[in-house]
Amino acid sequence: MQNAPNYAGRYAAMSDGELADFVSGGLDSLNEEARSAFQAELRKRGVTSAELREQYPVEQSSSEDKGGSRASLLQEFGVLGIPVAAVLVLVLYVVLAGKPFGLQFATLVAYTGYVFFPLFCNLRGSKGFDLRQRSVRKMIPRLLGVHMAFLAIVFIGLTAALALRPSLPPSWIMARGRRDASWFDLWLLLIGLVTCMFQVHICRKLLSRSVAVAQAN
Secondary structure (H helix, E strand, C coil): CCCCCCHHHHHHCCCHHHHHHHHHHCCCCCCHHHHHHHHHHHHHHCCCHHHHHHHCCHHHHCHHHHCCCCCCHHHHHHHHHHHHHHHHHHHHHHHHCCCCCHHHHHHHHHHHHHHHHHHHCCECCECCCCCCCHHHHCCHHHHHHHHHHHHHHHHHHHHHHHHHHHHCCHHHHCCCCCCCCCHHHHHHHHHHHHHHHHHHHHHHHHHHHHHHHHHHC
């Protein structure tokens, strides 16, 4: 048996702008219990439906989350920042080479870029999320929490791998040619890419769910 929806708690957790979305979309779609809880929340905040319409016009309150046909500047041209970011990361690796935790720090910067661009830029085969949408922006704290957790995993994993490197067989750490990386480097790169793809997958699911809920309302 399912529990009855907690409309009062749901509306209490919403901002005034989100309540305004309900007003702009019309309250006729709400059932009697939901409409009563909605009106009670408005009385608790000391506002009316008309005041919400004035403070949050339709073009400001709801169109942000309905999505537009025009992509943001970051979505359209942010991909051009990938080669620039790659050069900066390469310089960072050179500058920090040999310094304590220098390799780890440069790797975390590169990893952050590889997560950011697939999420918010239009790449081949995927569309980036628009930071102009409120439903996307409100997920930033949660995305940062996920990212910090993955950064900790990458840092600990890379530090442990570098500590184990001297004890590995020579065949694992010796380059297989002048231009070929060692098996150790290849496995580190593969594990890093898989970890990055997994985080991007999680973050895109969170963002997709947030945008879908906003558009449904």
